[in-house]
Amino acid sequence: MSDWIALVFEEREFTAERLEALARGLAGTLERRGVRSGDRVALMSSNRPEFVVAVLALWRLGAAVVLFSPAWKRGEAEHAIAITEPAHAVGDHPVLAGMMPMLHLDDPIEPGGGGPAPERDPDADAVLVFSSGTTGLPKAVRHTHRSFAAAVRHWRDALGLTGTDRMQITTPPSHILGLLNIVTALESGVWTRLHRRFDLDAMLRHIEADRITVEMAVAPIALAMASHPRLESYDLSSLRYIMWGATPVTPSVAETVTRRTGVGWVPAYGATEVPVIACNPLDGARLDSVGRPVPGVEARVVSLETGEPVPPGETGEIQVRAESLMAGYLPAEATAASLDDGWYRTGDVGNIDAGGWLRLTDRTKEMIKVRGFQVAPAEVEAVLHGHPAVDDCAVFGVPDAADGERVVAAVAAGAEVDPAELVALVGERLASYKRPERVLLVPEIPRLPSGKVLRRVLRDRLGPG
Secondary structure, eight states: OSSSSEEEETEEEEHHHHHHHHHHHHHHHHHHOOOOOTTEEEEOSSHHHHHHHHHHHHHHTTTTEEEEOTOOOOHEEEEEHHHHOSSSSEEEHHHHHHOOEEEETTTTOOOEEEEEEEOOOOSSEEEEHHHHSSSSSSSEEEHHHHHHHHHHHHHHHHHHHOTOEEEOOOTTTHHHHHHHHHHHHHHHHHHEEEEEOOOHHHHHHHHHHHOOSSSEEHHHHHHHHHOOGGGGGGGGGTTTEEEEOOSSSHHHHHHHHHHHHHEEEEEEEOSSSSSOOOOSSSOOOOSSOOOOETEEEEEEEEOOOTTOOOOOOOOOEEEETTOOOOOOEEEESGGGEEEEETTEEEEEEEEEEEEEEEEEEEEEOEEEEEEEEOOOOOHHHHHHHHHTTTTEEEEEEEEEETTTEEEEEEEEEEOOOOHHHHHHHHHHHSSSGGSSEEEEOOSSBOTTOOOOOOOHHHHHHOOOO
């Protein structure tokens, strides 16, 4: 660590040494509160420099960081606590503060002295971040220091990051991509601006003012850029490229941005369980592919019927094997179903051509992906079933140019009910991105004799809307 400026937030600047000194100070405070090596510590925080300091402090103590989304409501936080059993809590969120004793990040952090951080056990848990499955509530994905460090190396190398780069982060750090960007930037010597929240004009203004070289985007950001009436008024010439991740590329949107700005895109692909799977080359990126598997990651395609590997060009489920693969899920019993002899089953359908280019075409899982966040239909359905007028319901996703997918709920009601009331009910109980965009009243929910909901039938019957 040295005195290079590592992080900027509003008008505040933090050198790498300052961040490290604050982490030493916070580590001392946490240690006095009883945090020990091997403990799991819940962290529920808004976008702020203290989030970064808290992660570094907990890793310094050998504790594992359990990332709680600041968008969560109490029920979601209760579930997260139940499956990860954190011993302590840090943050700035009233939901977590109301559930367990929490060290508040608004409290002053005094810099601490001492030497470099102790050596980390590479096989100890570093971070637990939540990923929704298809059959119930979110699971916690466990990454060790070894697996997360591998992901950082993969991301740094794929993006060609060096100490001459400058980037900004508008996405929540509690999401795997947000944390990966922060840690990769710190370890690569990248100057980074952290934003309190996403604001398109602020993002564009800072590309110009800060001479940002690498911009991260998901579909909503790309769409907003493409439709911005004054996009040409910003000087974006400092950008080497814009990375598109978390949702599939919409070529027409990407091409519009490039035509209006002259800046090209670098599509990439990852998952919470394997943070970096594939990335386009920085020179010669294509919009019809998420790129080739990065060095250190193997990818294959297996038949949806037999589970056997298929030849290049044939479509099936994408499976990956990597040093960055998660250590497993909590609850632990969920891990086995996601692995096939050491290969992670992504649930994505696609193909890999003879040149190694990977294309995604569909999802085997019923998970809905909104702005890069995963929504489990069963979680939303459980809330809807709690309304006395709802006899049956099914939740599914439909394509959306801005958000990747939108959440739609089909409801069979036994009494008159206002769809807006059901949307509001979900909004009260769950994070805003899980709230249905539409609630459609239907005579019945199609199901197999086993009780399995035929979501595809509903999607085809009701249309994208």
